[in-house]
Amino acid sequence: MERRSQAERTEQMRARLLSATIECLAETGYGRMSTNDIVRRARVSRGALAHHFPTKAALVTAAAERLVDQRGAEFRERLSAVEPERRTPDEALAVLWSFYDDPTGLALIELTVAARAYPELKVVLGRMAEQIGAITAEMVLEYFPDLAQLPFIEEALRSLHALYAGLALSAMAGAEAEVQAQRVREFLGVLALNMQVSTTKPQSSKTLRSKQ
Amino acid sequence: MERRSQAERTEQMRARLLSATIECLAETGYGRMSTNDIVRRARVSRGALAHHFPTKAALVTAAAERLVDQRGAEFRERLSAVEPERRTPDEALAVLWSFYDDPTGLALIELTVAARAYPELKVVLGRMAEQIGAITAEMVLEYFPDLAQLPFIEEALRSLHALYAGLALSAMAGAEAEVQAQRVREFLGVLALNMQVSTTKPQSSKTLRSKQ
DNA sequence: ACTTGGAGGCAGGCTTGCCTGTTTGTTTAT
DNA sequence: ATAAACAAACAGGCAAGCCTGCCTCCAAGT
Numbered sequence: 001m002e003r004r005s006q007a008e009r010t011e012q013m014r015a016r017l018l019s020a021t022i023e024c025l026a027e028t029g030y031g032r033m034s035t036n037d038i039v040r041r042a043r044v045s046r047g048a049l050a051h052h053f054p055t056k057a058a059l060v061t062a063a064a065e066r067l068v069d070q071r072g073a074e075f076r077e078r079l080s081a082v083e084p085e086r087r088t089p090d091e092a093l094a095v096l097w098s099f100y101d102d103p104t105g106l107a108l109i110e111l112t113v114a115a116r117a118y119p120e121l122k123v124v125l126g127r128m129a130e131q132i133g134a135i136t137a138e139m140v141l142e143y144f145p146d147l148a149q150l151p152f153i154e155e156a157l158r159s160l161h162a163l164y165a166g167l168a169l170s171a172m173a174g175a176e177a178e179v180q181a182q183r184v185r186e187f188l189g190v191l192a193l194n195m196q197v198s199t200t201k202p203q204s205s206k207t208l209r210s211k212q
Numbered sequence: 213m214e215r216r217s218q219a220e221r222t223e224q225m226r227a228r229l230l231s232a233t234i235e236c237l238a239e240t241g242y243g244r245m246s247t248n249d250i251v252r253r254a255r256v257s258r259g260a261l262a263h264h265f266p267t268k269a270a271l272v273t274a275a276a277e278r279l280v281d282q283r284g285a286e287f288r289e290r291l292s293a294v295e296p297e298r299r300t301p302d303e304a305l306a307v308l309w310s311f312y313d314d315p316t317g318l319a320l321i322e323l324t325v326a327a328r329a330y331p332e333l334k335v336v337l338g339r340m341a342e343q344i345g346a347i348t349a350e351m352v353l354e355y356f357p358d359l360a361q362l363p364f365i366e367e368a369l370r371s372l373h374a375l376y377a378g379l380a381l382s383a384m385a386g387a388e389a390e391v392q393a394q395r396v397r398e399f400l401g402v403l404a405l406n407m408q409v410s411t412t413k414p415q416s417s418k419t420l421r422s423k424q
Numbered sequence: 425a426c427t428t429g430g431a432g433g434c435a436g437g438c439t440t441g442c443c444t445g446t447t448t449g450t451t452t453a454t
Numbered sequence: 455a456t457a458a459a460c461a462a463a464c465a466g467g468c469a470a471g472c473c474t475g476c477c478t479c480c481a482a483g484t
Contacts, residue, residue, distance in 0.1 A: 004478095004479090005479075005480090006431095006432070006433075006478085006479060006480075009432095009433065009434090009478085009479085010432090010433075013433080013434085028329075029325065029326075029328055029329060030243060031242060031243035031325075031326065031329070032329055034468080034469060034470085035469075035470065035471090036468090036469075036470095044434080044435085045434060045435040045436060046435080046436070046437085046470095046471090047433090047434050047435050047436065047437095047473095048433075048434050048435075050434095050470095050471070050472075050473095051432085051433060051434065052433090054471085055470085055471080056469095056470065056471090106328075109325065109381065110325065112381055112382065112384055112385045113241065113243075113321065113322065113325050113381075113384055114241075114243065115384060115385045115386070116241055116318075116384045116385075117241060117243070117244055121385070122385055122386035123386075125385040125386070126385065126386050126387070129382065129385070129387060151402070152398075152399040152402060152403075155395050155396055155398070155399035156399060158392065158396070159375055159396050159399060159400075161378070162374075162375050162376075162378030162379045162381075162382060162392075162396075163371055163374050163375040163378055164374075164378070165377075165378035165381055165382065166373070166374030166375055166376070166377035166378030166379075166381065167374045167378075169321070169324055169325075169374075169377055169378065169381055170324065170341065170374060170377065172324055172325055172327060172328045173324045173327045173328075173333070173334055173337040173338065173341070174327070174334035174335075174337070174338050175338070175341060180370065180374075183367050184367055184370070184371050184374075186364070186367070187364040187367035187368060187371060188371075190363070190364060191403065221452085221453085221458090221459065221460090222458090222459075225459080225460085246442080246443060246444085247443075247444065247445090248442085248443070248444090256460080256461085257460065257461045257462065258444090258445090258461080258462075258463095259446095259447095259459090259460055259461050259462070260459075260460050260461075262444095262445070262446075263458085263459065263460070264459090266445085267444085267445080268443095268444070268445090
C-alpha cells in the first residue's frame with residue numbers, strides 16, 4: 001500500500017465502512033445486519049469501526065446521509081442520461097422505477113422501517129423526502145413543462161413516489177414487482193393522457209404550489 | 213380462574229400469544245421485538261410459548277396468518293359499516309386508508325420487510341396479497357359497479373394499495389401521512405372523475421381480467 | 425536531512441447483557 | 455392416573471461497546 005495522508009486514510013476508511021453498511025443493509029436487511037458483518041465486508045477491524053463511529057446508530061445515520069446524497073445525484077444522472085429524443089414521460093417513469101428497484105432502494109426501505117426506532121434517522125429521511133420531492137419537481141419542470149402545469153401535479157408526484165415505494169415494498173414479500181411496475185406504467189400512461197385531455201382547456205390557471 | 217376445558221385453554225392461550233405478538237410487532241417493530249416482550253405482554257411464561265410455538269418463526273408466521281384473516285374480515289366490516297347513502301368512492305378511499313393507517317398496518321409492513329429473510333412469511337403474505345386483491349375487486353364490483361367497468365381497474369386497485377402502503381411506509385419515517393392521504397384522496401377524486409369522463413364513451417368493452 | 429515525540433488511525437480480544445431454545449418441575453383437565 | 459398445559463430456571467450463542475496495544479503519519483527540534 002502506498003503512502004497516504006491522514007486525511008486520505010480517514011476518508012477512504014469512512015467510505016469503505018459506509019459502503020459496506022449500505023451493502024449489508026441492502027442484502028441482509030437492517031434487522032439481521034451486525035457490525036461484525038460490516039467490518040468483515042469492509043475488511044477492517046472492529047477497532048476501526050469504533051474509532052470512526054462510536055455507536056451503531058451513528059454509523060447507520062451516516063450511511064443514511066451518504067445514501068441520500070448518492071441517490072439524489074444518481075437521480076439527476078440517470079434521467080439526464082437518456083437521449084433527448086427518448087425523453088418521454090413513460091421513459092421517465094422507467095427511470096424513476098429503476099430508482100426504487102435497486103439495492104439502494106431496498107436499503108432505503110430498511111432504513112425507513114428502522115427509523116421508527118431511531119428518531120435521528122427520521123430527520124435524515126425527512127430531509128431526503130423533501131430533497132427528492134424538490135428534485136422530482138425540478139426535473140418535471142425541466143423536461144415536461146406542460147405536465148408541470150397540471151393542477152394537482154405536486155400531489156401526483158408525491159403519489160407516484162409513494163406508489164413505487166409501495167411496489168418495492170411488496171416486492172420484498174416476493175411479489176413480481178417488475179411486471180407489476182410495467183403494467184402500472186401503462187396504466188399511468190392512459191391516466192396522464194386522460195388528465196391532459198381533460199385539463200388542457202381551462203384549468204391551467206392553478207399552478208403547482210411552492211410550499212406545502 | 214374458573215374451570216376451562218383443555219381445548220378452551222389451548223385456544224385462549226394461542227389467542228393471547230398471537231395478539232401479544234401482533235401488538236409487539238406494531239409497537240416495537242420486528243427487529244426490536246423479543247419473545248420475552250411477548251410473554252411479558254401476554255402474561256404467560258416462556259414455557260407456555262415454547263409449548264404452543266416451538267420456534268419464533270412459527271410464532272411470527274402464525275401471527276401473520278391471524279393478521280391476514282383479521283384484516284380480511286375487518287375490511288369487509290368497515291366498508292359495509294358505512295351507511296348506504298354515504299358510500300361514495302371518496303368514503304371508500306377513507307376506509308381503505310384507515311386500513312393502512314392502523315397499528316395492524318404497521319405490523320403488516322414490519323412483517324413484509326421481515327419476510328425478506330423468512331421465505332415462509334413470503335408465502336403467507338403472498339396469499340394475503342391475492343386475498344386482499346380479491347376482496348377489493350369484489351367490494352368495488354358490489355358498491356361501485358360502474359367503476360369496475362373501467363379498463364385498467366385491476367391495475368388501478370393494485371396501484372391504490374401500493375400507494376397507500378407507500379404512504380404508510382413514509383409515515384414510519386415521520387411524514388405526516390394523515391394530511392398527505394387527505395390530499396392524495398382529493399387528487400384521486402379528480403383523477404377518477406377524469407377517467408370516467410373520458411372512458412364512459414367507447415372503451416367499456418375491456419372488462420377486468422380474471423387472472424394475471 | 426535526521427531524529428524524536430506526540431497524536432491520530434487501526435487491530436483484535438474481552439465482557440456484559442440479552443435472546444432463543446431446552447429442560448426440569450408443577451398444576452390442571454379428562 | 456395419565457397426559458396435556460403451564461411455570462421457571464438453565465445453557466449456549468451472539469451482538470454491541472470498550473480497552474489495550476501497535477502502527478503510521480506529521481511536526482517540531484537539532
